[in-house]
Amino acid sequence: MQREADFPALLERLRPECQRIIVQYEQKRSALLPIMHLFQGYEGYCSADAMNAAAEMLDLTPAEVESTVSFYTLLYRRPVGKYMLQICRGLACSINGAEDMMAYFREKLDVGQLETTDDGVFSYEEVECLAACDRASCMQVNLDFVYSLTPQMVDDMLAAMRAGTYSTAPMAQIEAPGRTWAISQESDISRGKKSPGAVGVPLPNNAGGVGDRSGIIMLDHILARDVEFFTKTSERAVVDARQVVEVREEEGSHAGH
Numbered sequence: 001m002q003r004e005a006d007f008p009a010l011l012e013r014l015r016p017e018c019q020r021i022i023v024q025y026e027q028k029r030s031a032l033l034p035i036m037h038l039f040q041g042y043e044g045y046c047s048a049d050a051m052n053a054a055a056e057m058l059d060l061t062p063a064e065v066e067s068t069v070s071f072y073t074l075l076y077r078r079p080v081g082k083y084m085l086q087i088c089r090g091l092a093c094s095i096n097g098a099e100d101m102m103a104y105f106r107e108k109l110d111v112g113q114l115e116t117t118d119d120g121v122f123s124y125e126e127v128e129c130l131a132a133c134d135r136a137s138c139m140q141v142n143l144d145f146v147y148s149l150t151p152q153m154v155d156d157m158l159a160a161m162r163a164g165t166y167s168t169a170p171m172a173q174i175e176a177p178g179r180t181w182a183i184s185q186e187s188d189i190s191r192g193k194k195s196p197g198a199v200g201v202p203l204p205n206n207a208g209g210v211g212d213r214s215g216i217i218m219l220d221h222i223l224a225r226d227v228e229f230f231t232k233t234s235e236r237a238v239v240d241a242r243q244v245v246e247v248r249e250e251e252g253s254h255a256g257h
């Protein structure tokens with residue numbers, strides 16, 4: 001897709017749809033995410049022009065818009081590949097082979113976390129739980145789910161994407177992407193001074209950092225039984241250590257009767 005000759009032309013084309021979205025909400029600002037998805041659908045990412053236009057339509061500041069856009073891994077502030085490959089590295093997926101799948105993708109595509117291949121076709125990101133833990137290990141391709149990954153599936157998927165026959169459509173790409181779409185804090189575009197993303201995080205085991213192994217580490221703890229889980233979900237709400245003691249004492253006293 002070619003970039004519109006000028007952004008105002010795209011804005012005028014999409015303005016009626018934006019208005020239709022805005023009137024669905026009690027507060028204008030609630031329309032921010034769907035509007036940014038709309039622009040991203042046409043531009044392939046949330047351009048500074050699009051963020052400024054959304055700010056103006058929703059009576060927000062550009063910094064408010066950018067702070068929201070930068071929060072979500074579903075929105076990109078710089079051009080990305082035609083296929084955004086987001087691999088889950090959560091606990092259930094880690095138990096079910098996500099580490100091997102991530103290594104396979106990295107090797108096959110010669111990319112690292114938050115990187116785009118030189119041909120601009122694939123962007124790669126390891127993300128937190130995608131809420132499909134029952135079908136781990138899983139991923140999203142341009143936000144479409146792919147479940148129970150195997151190396152063969154990865155091979156088939158990449159081949160089909162390269163051949164243009166993959167079931168999920170490629171994203172719009174109005175500009176050639178760079179090696180990464182992460183934004184450094186010093187960058188002009190990062191007016192809100194948001195996090196630079198995971199690139200260059202010095203501690204590899206930092207949650208969200210390069211080579212994040214939090215799922216595997218948690219699994220090690222579980223296997224070593226040096227963490228304890230309560231049986232009922234509601235009991236996880238008891239997080240304060242003092243309260244835990246109180247609850248246990250109470251349980252003990254009940255058990256004694």
Ligand code: FES
Pocket residue numbers: 088089090091092093094128129130131132133134136137138
């Ligand atoms: S851990 Fe991967 S979907 Fe939940």
